[in-house]
Each structure stands twice: as C-alpha cells, then as structure tokens.
Amino acid sequence: MAGITFLVPAYNEAESLPRLWERMKPLLDQYPGSELVVVSDGSTDGTNDLVRAYAQNDSRVRLVVFSSNRGKSAALMAGFKAAQGDRIVTLDADLQDDPDEIPRMLELLETTPADVVGGWKKKRHDPFFKLVSSKIFNGLANRIMGTKFRDMNCGLKAYRRDVVESLDLYGDLYRFIPILAVAKGFKAIETPVTHHPRRWGKSKFGLRLNGAFDLISLMMLTRYRFRPLHFFGRWGALFIFVGAAMLVYLAVEHFLGRAIGDRPLLIFAVLFVVTGFQMIFTGLLADLVINRQAKS
DSSP states (O other), X not given: OOOEEEEEEESSOXXXXXXXXXXXXXXXXXXXXXXXXEEEESOOSSHHHHHHHHHHHOTTEEEEEESSOOOHHHHHHHHHHHOOSSEEEEOOTTSOBOGGGHHHHHHHHHHSSOSEEEEEOSSOOSOHHHHHHHHHHHHHHHHHHTOOOSOTTOSOEEEEHHHHHHOOOOTTGGGGXXXXXXXXXXXXXXXXXXXXXXXXXXXOOOOOTTHHHHHHHHHHHHTTTTOHHHHHHHHHHHHHHHHHHHHHHHHHHHHTXXXXXXXXXXXXXXXXXXXXXXXXXXXXHHHHHHHHHHHO
C-alpha cells in the first residue's frame, strides 16, 4: 500500500493527545512509510509542546502550528497541503472515533471503487442537542443535494490523495466533504464505525447560526457552480411574480376608485419587482464571469 498520512486537527487537546499517541504508534508501525501530521489550531494548553516532544523522538511525527484559532476547515487544508502520503486518513484528537477502525477503512479504499471512505457513527455518544442538530443538517444537506449520506460530518475519513488536492475548504464546509467530493466526480461511501463518549478535554461544539449560510454555499459550489443564472433566475422570477401580483391587485383597487398612492403594499410591490430583476441580472453577470474564466 502507498504511504499513508494520518492527519489530526487539534485545538487544546493536551489531555487526550498522550492516549491518542499510544493508539497511533502501532498504526505507524503497521504501515511502513506512514506519518502522523498534527495541525494545532491555535492551541494554548500545551498541545504544541506535547507534539514537539513526540516529533523529537519519532521522525514520523510532524506538527503544523497556527498562531490563532482559524477553524477546522483551515486546519484540514493545512494538513492536506503538508501531507506526503498517497492515502490520507483524518481523525479528531478527542478519541471519540476509534483508531482501530482505520485499517478496515483503508482496506475499503483499496478494495472498492471509493475515493472517500467516511465513518458512520451508527451509535453515537454525544449530547442530545448535538445529535439533533447533526441530524437536521445532514437531512437538509441531503435533501438539497439529492444525496443519502448518514453522517457526512464524521471526523474519521480515508481519502485518496487526488480527492484532498481537489478540495477548497473554508468556513464550516468541512461538514460537507463527502458531498463536495461527489460534486467533483469522486465516489464516496460510508461504513459503520465505533463511537465513544468524550473522556478527555472539552467539546468544541457549539450553536452555529451560520449553518444556513453554509448550506447556501454548498449549493452554490455544487449544483449551481457553473450555472448561477439558474439559481438567481428562479428566485428573481419568483420575486417578480409576487410583485406583479401585488401590482395587479392594486390596479384593480385603483380602477374601483380606491386610493392606493399611500398604501405600503405599493412600495412592497415595486420593491419585489426591482429586487427580482436585480437577482436575474446578478445571475447573468455571474454566468458571464464563469464563461469568461472557462475560456481563459
């Protein structure tokens, strides 16, 4: 098997890293030419010192350090860039995902047509709110994109190198990696994996109100990346239709002798129509830009 990079994004995981290191050493021995890359995402709790100590004693360990917390997408992108293996395995540092699952996932990567093998936490040990929010976002993303992934945000994944080289993650797009990979023509599958309760450190999960914007970004980067007019045109046509209906109603009111000049509905009707045309022109401009970029 080609060289393997085990990639671990970590943010203040000094409590769990010694246990993780003990679990990763046998895997490094099992796969000759493999490496462990830890991306410290602005950690301030001793995470960096621990990984540096491991790296001093084992040349297969490398550390990438961010001076401030930039988020998981940035950490993954930095790790992908630093990775030297032809196969990349990502896992979180908290040991909720079991490293013992990695050999089986790598085997699936070699014995199936899959380019990405994602973990499916069939039995999750997470707080109730995290379970519900994850289910909602998975459901919405699948519905929007027409996919059927059950756990696209699982941190435990195995990739072929050409997949990670094609990714451009920012914001919270790391949540949708399987969909992004499929949109680029790769094949992604899921396999059940063992999930453990968090025993060390503190969860970094919190309420993220930007989730709706991430879904819009996902849709624009996949379904409408090369045809933005289809997206903006549909919404623009809807706004124009609603505005026109308001104007027709007001016209009838006017012919019946009722005053409409001081009615707020008139302002809303004009606003809807103008906004609709602006959305259509925005889509048209985006189409022209994409067409120009494609030719160049």
